[in-house]
Amino acid sequence: MAKEMNGAEMVVQALMDQGVEVIFGYPGGAVLPIYDAIFQQEKIRHILVRHEQGAVHAAEGYARSTGKVGCVLVTSGPGATNAVTGLTDALMDSIPIVCLTGQVPTHLIGNDAFQECDTVGITRPCTKHNYLVKNVNDLSRVLHEAFYVAANGRPGPVVVDIPKDVQFATGAYAGPKNVQHKTYRPKLKGDIEKIKAAVELLAGAKRPVIYSGGGVINSGREAGHLLRELVALTGFPITSTLMGLGAFPAANPQWLGMLGMHGTYEANMTMHGCDVMLCVGARFDDRITGRLDAFSPGSKRIHIDIDPSSINKNVKVDIGIVGDCGHVLEDIIRLWRSSGAQVDKKALGAWWGQIDKWRARNSLAYRPSNEVIKPQYAIQRLYEATRDRDCYITTEVGQHQMWAAQFFRFEEPNRWMTSGGLGTMGYGLPAAVGVQLAHPKSLVIDIAGEASVLMTMQEMSTAVQYRLPIKIFILNNQYMGMVRQWQELLHGGRYSESYSHALPDFVKLAEAYHAVGIRCEKPGDLDRAIKEMIDVDKPVIFDCVVDQNENCFPMIPGGRAHNEMILGDSAGPEDMHVSDEGKIMV
Amino acid sequence: MLMKNEPTERHTLAVLVDNEPGVLARVIGLFSGRGYNIDSLTVSETEHEKHLSRITIVTTGTPMVIEQIRNQLERLVPVHRVVDLTVHGATIERELAMVKVRGRGDHRVEALRLADAFRARVIDATTESFVFEITGRSDKIDQFVGLMLPLGLVEVSRTGVVAIGRGPEGMQGRAEGSAGLGS
Ligand SMILES: Cc1ncc(C[n+]2csc(CCOP(=O)(O)OP(=O)(O)O)c2C)c(N)n1
Ligand SMILES: [Mg+2]
Numbered sequence: 133m134a135k136e137m138n139g140a141e142m143v144v145q146a147l148m149d150q151g152v153e154v155i156f157g158y159p160g161g162a163v164l165p166i167y168d169a170i171f172q173q174e175k176i177r178h179i180l181v182r183h184e185q186g187a188v189h190a191a192e193g194y195a196r197s198t199g200k201v202g203c204v205l206v207t208s209g210p211g212a213t214n215a216v217t218g219l220t221d222a223l224m225d226s227i228p229i230v231c232l233t234g235q236v237p238t239h240l241i242g243n244d245a246f247q248e249c250d251t252v253g254i255t256r257p258c259t260k261h262n263y264l265v266k267n268v269n270d271l272s273r274v275l276h277e278a279f280y281v282a283a284n285g286r287p288g289p290v291v292v293d294i295p296k297d298v299q300f301a302t303g304a305y306a307g308p309k310n311v312q313h314k315t316y317r318p319k320l321k322g323d324i325e326k327i328k329a330a331v332e333l334l335a336g337a338k339r340p341v342i343y344s345g346g347g348v349i350n351s352g353r354e355a356g357h358l359l360r361e362l363v364a365l366t367g368f369p370i371t372s373t374l375m376g377l378g379a380f381p382a383a384n385p386q387w388l389g390m391l392g393m394h395g396t397y398e399a400n401m402t403m404h405g406c407d408v409m410l411c412v413g414a415r416f417d418d419r420i421t422g423r424l425d426a427f428s429p430g431s432k433r434i435h436i437d438i439d440p441s442s443i444n445k446n447v448k449v450d451i452g453i454v455g456d457c458g459h460v461l462e463d464i465i466r467l468w469r470s471s472g473a474q475v476d477k478k479a480l481g482a483w484w485g486q487i488d489k490w491r492a493r494n495s496l497a498y499r500p501s502n503e504v505i506k507p508q509y510a511i512q513r514l515y516e517a518t519r520d521r522d523c524y525i526t527t528e529v530g531q532h533q534m535w536a537a538q539f540f541r542f543e544e545p546n547r548w549m550t551s552g553g554l555g556t557m558g559y560g561l562p563a564a565v566g567v568q569l570a571h572p573k574s575l576v577i578d579i580a581g582e583a584s585v586l587m588t589m590q591e592m593s594t595a596v597q598y599r600l601p602i603k604i605f606i607l608n609n610q611y612m613g614m615v616r617q618w619q620e621l622l623h624g625g626r627y628s629e630s631y632s633h634a635l636p637d638f639v640k641l642a643e644a645y646h647a648v649g650i651r652c653e654k655p656g657d658l659d660r661a662i663k664e665m666i667d668v669d670k671p672v673i674f675d676c677v678v679d680q681n682e683n684c685f686p687m688i689p690g691g692r693a694h695n696e697m698i699l700g701d702s703a704g705p706e707d708m709h710v711s712d713e714g715k716i717m718v
Numbered sequence: 719m720l721m722k723n724e725p726t727e728r729h730t731l732a733v734l735v736d737n738e739p740g741v742l743a744r745v746i747g748l749f750s751g752r753g754y755n756i757d758s759l760t761v762s763e764t765e766h767e768k769h770l771s772r773i774t775i776v777t778t779g780t781p782m783v784i785e786q787i788r789n790q791l792e793r794l795v796p797v798h799r800v801v802d803l804t805v806h807g808a809t810i811e812r813e814l815a816m817v818k819v820r821g822r823g824d825h826r827v828e829a830l831r832l833a834d835a836f837r838a839r840v841i842d843a844t845t846e847s848f849v850f851e852i853t854g855r856s857d858k859i860d861q862f863v864g865l866m867l868p869l870g871l872v873e874v875s876r877t878g879v880v881a882i883g884r885g886p887e888g889m890q891g892r893a894e895g896s897a898g899l900g901s
Contacts, residue, residue: 252740257751261795264739281795314736316795441789444782
C-alpha cells in the first residue's frame, strides 16, 4: 500500500529504501524541510561539508571506494552552482552520484526569486540525467529512478531538483520495487558474433596488447577477476589508463604500467608496435593516444564499452562490442576455452623479448639525491611504508598525481581515486573524507600538491568534526609544478603565475584545524616522519618539502606519437621542441 | 572532428523521445555542446497516450561524426530510438512553407501562375497580396521562394523537414544494431 507522507519525508524514506547510509550535504533555505526530516531519524548519517563542491567529491570518493551510489544534498542557487564542478567531475569519470538540490517554490520559478537558479538548465550538460519534480506524487518514483539511472549502464551523476513547496506537500509514497526507468535499459551482454570474431583475432595475434580502463572497475569486482583470468590464459601484456589502475595487479609480471602522456616507455611502445589491441572499458582519450594519426599505426583493434558513443569516437576500431566489461570478458574467456584457441607461442615469445628491451630503458628512473627529497622518492617511501596495510589513495591534480600513478602500485581495484577526465584540483581532500567514511578502519591518504590542496582545504574541518583520520601528504614543490613544467617546455621558461607565493605554514594550518601537522625536509628523515603520520589516529597534514625543479617523465608532449616520448635521463632542450600544432593541445 | 579530410554527408535522423519537459533542450544542447550541425529540426508529439514525440533532424558531418551523433543521441536517457533514415535509403522528406507575396498587375498574375505550377494553394488573399501554402521537398520550396523573390516576396515561414521511411516497416521495426537501449 502506498503510504501518505510529505515530500521531505519521502526523500528520507527513498534514501533509506535505496540503502543509503551516508549523505554529504550543506543546508539552506530551500532544503530546510528535508533537513528537518533528516533530524528526526537515525538511519542515514548526514555529513556536513564546508563547501558543496566538497560534498560531491566526498560522495565520489565514497562511491569509487565502495561501488555504491554516492549521495549529496544541497540547497538552491549557490548550493547548486557550487556543486557543478563536482557533478562535471563525476560525469567525466563515470561515477554514480545522486545529488538532491532544493529549489524555490514552484510558483516562484522563473521569477528571479531569492537563491533561484535554473538548476536543471545549468546541470543538464554536466549530468547523466536530471529532473525537476513539480508534483509530490512523482517524487518517490523520480528518486528511485534517479538511483537506477546513476548506477546502471555507464554510471554518472543524476540531479533531482525539488521545489520547497513539493517538500511540504503530502502525497503517496511508492517503494523502490520495480522502479526502473521507463525505457532506459543499457545493454549488458555483447553481440556474440562480434565476440567470436574478437576471440579469433586475439588468438591470431603476434604482437598483442590489452589496454584496460575505468570501465573494468565500474563493472565490479568480477570484471577485475575475469581480466586477470584472460591475461593469464593468453599470456598477453597488459597496460591500463590512469582510471583503470588497480583492476590488474601491478605486481604481476605481465603488467606494463600505466600508458599515455606520462605512461611508461614499455606501455606506450607496446601500444605503438602491437598488431592486435584489446581495449576493455577505456575510451581512447587524448591523454592516452597522443597524436591520433600516428596512434598504434599497424594494429587491429577490439573495443569493449558499455557506452556505444565511446566506440569509434576518437579511434576507428575493427570490432566494437557494446556491453558490460564483465559480461563480455566472461564470454571471451568461455569462447576462448571452448574453441581451443592457442596463442602463437613463438611470436608471443619474441614480442615479450622486445617488450623486455623497452622495459630495460627503466623509463621511470630519476636522479636520486641525499640533499633534497625527490618527489618520486617520497612516493616510493610512502608506498613501501603502506604496502602491507589496508590502504586507499586519493590525489589532487598535477605532477604529484602522475608520480603517484607511476610509483604507487595498486594490486586491487577501488583503492585509487583520482580526478582523471576533468582533472579537478581540490578533488583529493574531500574524496579522502568520503573514502574514510566508507572505510573507517583503513588508512586513507590524499597525495596532494600544495596548490591543489588549498582549493578545498576547508574540508579539514569536516575531517576533524567526524574524526576521520585522513592523511594529506603534500608534495610541496612551491610551484604549480605541472604548469611550471609546461612553461619550461613550451613557453621558454617564463614561469607566469605558477609560483606558489605566500603559502601558509601547513603545520600551523593543521594545528589551527585541531589536526596534526608534520614537516619533512630531508630524505634521511622521511621514513620516520611517514611512520609518525601513519601512527597518529587523527587527520594529518604532512608537508613534504621536495625538489622544486623536478619534472615528470616520461612524457609525450602534445602533438607527438607514442614512439616520440621524452625520457627523463635524456631530456635536453632539443627534445623539448614542440610543434606549433602540438602547442595548441591542452 | 578528427579525420579532417573525410567528406561530409547530409543525413536525416528520426528520434523518438519521451515528451517531457527539457527533452528538446537536451537534444539541442547536445548538438551545440559537441559542435554538431543542425540544418533542420522539427518536433511534435506523435503518440499522445504514450507521451512520445518525434524529432526529425537534418545534419551534416563525416560518417564518423554522423555515427557519433546517433550514439550520443541514444545515450540521452529520455531518447527511445534513433534511426538514421538516410542509411535506410528510401525515405520521403517533406516540408511545408507559407509564402507571403505582395504586388499588383503582372507580378500578381505571374505569382499565381507559378503557384499553380508548383501546386501551391492560396490560403490568404487581399487585393495586393497572397499567402501561398506549399508542400514538398526542401529544394522545391527553395526554388519556389526564389521565383517569388522578384515578384514581391514579403516573408516566408517554413516547418523544417519531416521524414519517414518508405515501405511497410515502422521506425520501431528498423533495427539499428548498436542501440544502447531497447528491450
Ligand atoms: C581547478 C583547476 N584549476 C586549474 C587547473 C590547471 N592545473 C593543472 S595542474 C596545476 C598545478 C597544480 O599544482 P600543485 O597542486 O602544486 O601540484 P604539482 O603539479 O606541483 O604537483 C594547475 C594549475 C586544474 N587542473 N584544476
Ligand atoms: Mg606544487
